[in-house]
Amino acid sequence: MNQNFVPKPVAPSSKMVAPNDPASQFPQPRSVAPLMDPQQLVRQFMILGDLLNAGTLLVDVRRTDYEGGTIRGSLNLPAQSFPLNMSTLFRLCAGDGLAVISRVVFYCGSSNGRGPRCAGWFMDYVQERCQMMEMPPTPQVFVLDGGIKGWALRGEPFTHFMDVYVPSYWQQFSDQRTGVKRVGNEEQGASQSKRSRDEEGAEEGDQNSMAM
Secondary structure, X not given: OOOOOOOOOXXXXXXXXXXXXXXXXXXXOOOOOOEEOHHHHHHHHHHHXXXXXXXXXXXXXXXXXXXXXXXXXXEEXXXXXXXXXXXXXXXXXXXXXXXXOOEEEEEOOOOOOHHHHHHHHHHHHHHHHHHHOOOOOOOEEEEEOOHHHHHHHOOOOOHHHEEOOOHHHHHHHHHHHXXXXXXXXXXXXXXXXXXXXXXXXXXXXXXXXXXX
């Protein structure tokens, strides 16, 4: 059996995503992963202290907007190169053959583009690999509802379970929701907002291309 099985790349087209990235060589995913309720994850944190103890792995697919903190224990596998890492992730989830990781939850900024796309790719990959191995599809694949922004803006106890949490970074998104304008740190806030808008624009483009 080929342990390094990877879906066959296709020629880039205008409907592909991020044409300058390795991911642009891969077709849009066939599968649509279900949403994971953040409340369910935070309950696992509060009971077990570590999602891995519950057999759950988080994958953060942000790249240029990887700032402000990340959910504790997450792997950072940027969407732009994620297809090249699926084989390794699958084998890590299998562990010693006892299916150590039974659930993989993907997220990006808002879980509107990159997160669902990577989850769909990995879901396709899991199904194909497990079919070859004549076993039920595992791990299960999900998308975190609301992404990292939704998680951070929920406040405590969600922010308690974030590494390198920077409250000032997430305040800009809270202000956008409430319409509040801040004068302090205007230049820094503008720079952060521009990076965020760039990534959100990419996600919207991803979502539109997925619908085509």
